[in-house]
Amino acid sequence: MCEQENVQTLQRGMNFRLNPNYSVILMSRRSNAPYQDRIFEDGITIEYEGHDEPRTQGSNINPKEVDQPRYSKHKTITQNGRFAEAVEKHQIDKTTPEPVKVYEKILAGVWYLKGIFDLVNYEIKNDGKRNVFIFTLKLSEHQETQGNGDIDLKHTRLIPSEVKKEVWKRDEGKCVLCSSTKNLHFDHDLPFSKGGTSLTTKNIRLLCAKCNLAKSDKIE
Numbered sequence: 736m737c738e739q740e741n742v743q744t745l746q747r748g749m750n751f752r753l754n755p756n757y758s759v760i761l762m763s764r765r766s767n768a769p770y771q772d773r774i775f776e777d778g779i780t781i782e783y784e785g786h787d788e789p790r791t792q793g794s795n796i797n798p799k800e801v802d803q804p805r806y807s808k809h810k811t812i813t814q815n816g817r818f819a820e821a822v823e824k825h826q827i828d829k830t831t832p833e834p835v836k837v838y839e840k841i842l843a844g845v846w847y848l849k850g851i852f853d854l855v856n857y858e859i860k861n862d863g864k865r866n867v868f869i870f871t872l873k874l875s876e877h878q879e880t881q882g883n884g885d886i887d888l889k890h891t892r893l894i895p896s897e898v899k900k901e902v903w904k905r906d907e908g909k910c911v912l913c914s915s916t917k918n919l920h921f922d923h924d925l926p927f928s929k930g931g932t933s934l935t936t937k938n939i940r941l942l943c944a945k946c947n948l949a950k951s952d953k954i955e
């Protein structure tokens with residue numbers, strides 16, 4: 736049921752149609768990350784920077800000083816091009832937007848599924864030196880069920896990365912109730928509707944989807 740990508744083995748950040756039904760992007764917002772990805776304060780909008788020209792051996796060209804390519808030197812379409820084409824198709828043909836699973840790196844080797852986003856727009860912007868692709872993604876209303884119950888994204892999306900990182904370490908990457916390491920997400924001990932806040936690690940814990948489902952049955 737659960738189709739989790741093995742994110743660790745992915746070689747690149749942009750993976751158009753990694754699966755027949757969706758694409759995958761990996762984002763990292765560490766201060767020294769090579770790309771300027773950002774999440775807006777609304778918690779549901781992401782700007783994702785396209786990818787640079789690959790570095791070629793024996794060449795003096797700095798990929799950070801040349802336009803991000805839509806086509807490679809061999810005239811094949813790049814990941815930037817594939818994602819841009821999907822946006823054009825959506826905007827011109829009014830097809831449903833490309834679904835993109837977005838993973839965020841919270842610690843070395845730990846990738847967290849932020850959710851399924853719709854790829855809604857792209858722009859080519861000049862960053863002062865060269866042109867870069869900026870893709871806009873919005874949290875999709877259609878979040879996939881993981882087989883054991885839905886991940887409650889409206890409760891998890893606003894938790895700052897720093898808090899997630901601490902909680903992950905404290906809970907040792909396991910569900911605090913059953914120690915499962917599958918379908919984990921960050922759970923608010925006290926739901927927002929009952930006054931919970933996402934700002935500290937105190938009321939956030941790691942729960943697996945199964946335990947979360949059991950929990951929400953009790954509260955609601």
Ligand SMILES: [Zn+2]
Pocket residue numbers: 910911912913914915942943944945946947
């Ligand atoms: Zn559990």
